[in-house]
């Protein structure tokens with residue numbers, strides 16, 4: 036990724052954070068901590084890694100991206116809107132009565148592959164897509180962005196076992212591993228450690244990276260699959276609420292509204308960041 040592309044991704048991450056904060060304020064609710072956690076990785080994935088076309092969101096050979104942590108979907112919607120999948124002013128209708136954009140992500144929106152929000156659904160569907168692509172001899176790849184809470188679900192582990200056993204090396208699971216979830220620290224609820232070792236034992240190739248270092252995100256995905264014949268998992272170490280100091284690493288910001296005063300405080304910080 037050259038310096039121009041890196042600059043574009045940094046600016047897109049900043050715009051994403053600003054959109055999300057405003058959407059949660061206007062919609063009076065949302066999973067803001069979860070959105071900010073993935074705001075740096077999504078611009079890199081969408082502009083540098085995925086084969087997708089905003090002008091042709093359903094083209095047959097596109098890579099598929101499923102956001103399994105669909106409750107934080109406003110971050111993905113912001114990136115899709117900025118890249119031209121749908122008009123930017125749709126973001127003003129997030130979480131509003133009769134608005135175009137729901138709180139949890141919907142496949143009715145151009146560029147969104149699958150409706151998610153209830154955890155544990157994304158990876159099984161991605162696994163099925165990977166199986167179908169293999170059987171049809173197709174070359175596109177299937178990406179699924181998962182999370183701590185998402186990996187608490189048994190259905191996620193069924194998919195992990197299936198993909199490892201059947202060698203779906205066209206499947207890439209990305210983990211937004213901020214170690215917090217709705218009600219507290221992941222280690223106190225269902226501890227995923229050692230996540231890397233568990234995935235390796237289930238037949239996956241695993242890499243870890245800083246999910247807020249955009250060059251590191253790019254480097255982690257430029258040579259897929261990591262191992263021929265194995266599904267790939269990339270564990271991104273992230274900070275829930277990243278970019279707004281009073282939200283960072285605070286699980287109480289998993290879900291909720293944002294007053295006008297706190298919005299102004301958060302925007303001041305995000306807009307000043309380089």
Ligand SMILES: [Mg+2]
Nearest residue numbers: 183213215216
């Ligand atoms: Mg989490």
